[in-house]
Amino acid sequence: MLEELELRDLGPIHDAKLVPARGMTSITGETGAGKSMLLSALRLISGAPADASRVATGAKEAWAQGIFVVNEGDAALAIAQQAGAQCDDHEIFVARTVPASGRSRAILCGKTVPKSVLASLADELITIHGQSEQLRIASPARQREFLDRCADNDKERLAYAKAWNAYREIDDRLHRLSSQESSMRQQADYLRESIARIDRVDPRPGELEELKRQRERIEHAAQINAGVANALAALDASQGDGGDDYQSADALIQHAVHALRGIHLSGVFEQCADRLESARAEIEDVTFTLSQQLDLDSSGEDLDTLNGRIHELDELTRRWGPTLDDVIAWRDKARFDVEDLDASPEKLTELAAQRDECLRKAHKAASALTKTRERAAKRLSKDVDGELAQLAMAGSSLTIEVRAREGDGALDANGGDDVEFLFTPFKGSSALAMGKSASGGELSRLMLALELSAAGERAHKDAHKEGEAPEGDEVPPMTFIFDEVDAGVGGKAAVELGRRLARLARRAQVIVVTHLPQVASWADSQYVVGKKEDGDGIVSTHVREVIGDARTEEIARMLDGSTTATSLDHARELLASSKLS
Missing domain, CATH: 3.40.50.300 (P-loop containing nucleotide triphosphate hydrolases)
Known part of the structure; x- marks a missing residue:
């Protein structure tokens, strides 16, 4: 509003x-x-x-x-x-x-x-x-939309759209396979060879990064072992060779704990001893973790094997990457694409059968949609004719034709029929397309009759669904x-x-x-x-x-161009009588 x-x-x-x-x-x-x-x-x-x-x-x-x-x-x-x-x-x-x-x-x-x-x-x-906007209703698309609004056929249009889209999808797929059979076979051969090459390498997600980390550790094994050994010796004397006089972090912390416990007083000394115990436990865990890192195998044979595998995986990422996950995803998608590209006679026959079944369902849905339009066209034409008779257009009539198409290509995105509004301005004249047979004023009143009839249709449906016309705060x-x-x-x-x-x-x-x-x-x-x-x-x-007297004066002016006592009385009478019962 x-x-x-x-x-x-x-x-x-x-x-x-x-x-x-x-x-x-x-x-x-x-x-x-x-x-x-x-x-x-x-x-x-x-x-x-x-x-x-x-x-x-x-x-x-x-x-x-x-x-x-x-x-x-x-x-x-x-x-x-x-x-x-x-x-x-x-x-x-x-x-x-x-x-x-x-x-x-x-x-x-x-x-x-x-x-x-x-x-x-x-x-x-x-x-x-x-005058300019009314010409839009002369287009078949606008007339179909108006009729569908009166037909309240959302359910049928949705069912048809679903069936039509399914048919178009498989028809496009069949056409693509049939018209590009040779090039698709070449594409399918390329995909099969690529899939086979990737399968021979058999990559795993994250494998390349993992192997590169292993290679880096092997290449730096001596440096890693030396650093880890020194760290272990500093943390725990039993893990290194620091001599009898060498005191590790573990021994020093343990000595500090004994010293604090020897005070035999609670409070801050006992709390600090507890914290040192916790630190010692953490150091023991770190010591255990580092001790696991001392068994690195730095043999040249393993490094050669790793480099060979890394080279194979790098080749895959250069062609189908940039990452190994992209390579695996490309291969998985290619397997489905090969099925579509495999334009064998059996495949084409199977798709043709599926296409024919989808077309049959689309025709059935289109027929149901056409019936809703035909029923609405009959009601709307009758209602509009009744309204026109009251709008100084007696003898005028509207005919709404819904013509079902036949043969190949009968269906399109909007159904299987053509909708046309035909207007007869007076009895005995030919029915012509809207916009060609009505003047500007007649077309305005015809549109009013259409809107009134459409509103009546909606009111009837609302009353049927809810028991009464909509009321309340809705605008x-x-x-x-x-x-x-x-x-x-x-x-x-x-x-x-x-x-x-x-x-x-x-x-x-x-x-x-x-x-x-x-x-x-x-x-x-x-x-x-x-x-x-x-x-x-x-x-x-x-x-x-x-408002009030000012409106009465305006109505009087419209009646005879003046605001005489007579015209004012006439205006008041007109305003009083212009009320819906």
Whole structure:
């Protein structure tokens, strides 16, 4: 839900803040006042291309910021977190700066991000139904996505994606083996020869480092033995040849202990004696460890054997290293690769059978997915036709075709069918693709009918699952912005248009730019975009919320261009009657 929209120096608007209602918000004002700049701000924070010509005259840059409130677990939160943004209290701050010259900057919760991130967020947060955005629904991909949203077929789409990916994986593997059979046989021969060479050496993890340490000790055996012998003699006279008069560390410590014990007093003397006893025990352990190091074999024959083994292992690391562990890992992986590269007729036949079975499962999953789309298409077409009849478009109809493909190549990543929305503007006319058969105003109302029908589908499913429509503290999951939805509408049709926008606002946040009082009167809040002239004759645009009498006066102005007693009474009557039961 859009909690706040703020902009500066965008077109004729130097400073404005919009705090939309949770339900429906109308934006009104005279033609040319600058209402389109609010939509431009929304498009900017949705990742649309920046246009420096929209920067206000004399300003260095234009700036727009939107604050969105989302529910726990919403996809928008995950997108923001993946972009490295920190969102507190389930609020997402999105800003865009457009300099008069230079590149624009996109900011997400204080962090600079690519504008593509804003576009991804906008897909989850905002749906703009304006003249340019509505053309996107004309694409088959967008129409399929909309239909899937109404079909509530996540389970079937997930099952199909799993089956399709399994088929593509084994099909790619079979194609690779079949088309590159000769080169793969050569690669397999190389791998087998390499594996055999490594196996002949039979390296063990950590062996090379261990052998190098052994070689170093053998090469320095005389030096090690001399040093160890001297250390042992100093620690314990019985381990060396220091003569009868030579006193070792062990003997000296023992002498000190006896001297302290001979004092026969507790306290510091006894404590020091205990500590010396502990030190003597540690020295005895060190003495034992060093005595184990005196049996080094420094024969030339063992050194030659070690050097030969080290040379073999070094050869392996030079070719498949850099470490011996890398060599062993390469060999283990090569053994699996050889199986894939062994393009024997038996192997190809086995893979072909597996591929055919995966394709069969993918077709079965695609068929189940197509059935969900066909059922949803039938319901949605009927519901939309009912809505269009109430929106001054009697005789218009929407046909949603779901055509299952046949033959080879019938499947793709999205299933085994083609989805197309066909619009019939009046009885007797041909059904044509959306975008080719509807005017801007008709397309806006058609999109409203689609959104109303989709919202009705979701409400029905929620009530079926939970027993009642969702309530509580959850914010509306989507913000819908409608522009030009009232083009060519008046009278009772305008009232019905406002009523249906208000209905949609029960399950989503709705912002509508309108010039019809019959539509604006249904809104929970209303903002007016107007022009004002200062003492120097400079004209600027302002945006203000109208409440109470000010709103009545704005509705009266929209009714007949004035605020006479009659128009004010009419405005009060209209506001009072524009309530959902």
